[in-house]
Amino acid sequence: MKAQPSTKQYPVAIFKLAAVFFVLLPLLLTSVIFFIGRSNNRTYVEIWTLFIELELTMHLYNLGCIAIAVVLWNLRLIITPQRIYYSVWNIPITFGIQKHEIYDCRINHQFDAPLTWMLRQVKTFDSTSNLDAFDRKMVTIEFVFIHQQPINWLRHKFSLIYLLSFSKQHRHAIVQMLQDHWKLKFHRDP
Known part of the structure; x- marks a missing residue:
């Protein structure tokens, strides 16, 4: 098993x-x-x-x-293979994101924090690997829902994960967990 x-x-x-x-x-x-x-x-x-x-x-x-x-x-981001939510003392305080409700999990530069946007404008990237390394540290992860009806804007806001909000040691673990279990893809904007 x-x-x-x-x-x-x-x-x-x-x-x-x-x-x-x-x-x-x-x-x-x-x-x-x-x-x-x-x-x-x-x-x-x-x-x-x-x-x-x-x-x-x-x-x-x-x-x-x-x-x-x-x-x-005591606020924590909880990621399981089937659900993501924020909690305080293991009591969920935000809308939980269920895996079966998600169509796609990707980075979205539209929702980046102002500091990330400024660093992206100022910093020069020698190669795509440097840009990927920057994205894995600083970007916003967005979950695209399957639902056909208009999505609740508050639920969409709570479903964004700002990697800049976490310590360096946890950013890599979050990205790895989302890639392994939530099919996170690093889409490039055209």
Whole structure:
């Protein structure tokens, strides 16, 4: 009997950076308030009194930032041989893409991130192998659905995979998994 490949989870690096930002934001706000108080010749007691007055609001703000950071830190792209979706703590949070709903899986430069587009305009490629190497690191992967009715634009947006959002070590694994099980083809635009 042929063994099925296991589920692969890929953390989204850009969301991990956002999570760090959301943890540092309350600390930065507290530092700014403290610095403004000291530059206006306020005593430490007056500054701490202000913090006590803002206590409930600041605690709610801090807890909100930390909650957002925890969710972003645990966001993962899950790729199985039959389904692709984003999840937090193994709870799917986006539309799942089923393999039987897909007509084609390809790169599409129309949906590339602005940074990818700018690098493509500035960088010179000596050969097609250099262009292929660039595409395997930076492009957007699009899934073309079989359905005849107009596709839900939100579902189409969630079905795009921006390779630039993932760490270098995971990009190759994502492309390899999609080539092996989802028939990813690197189509060239005419």
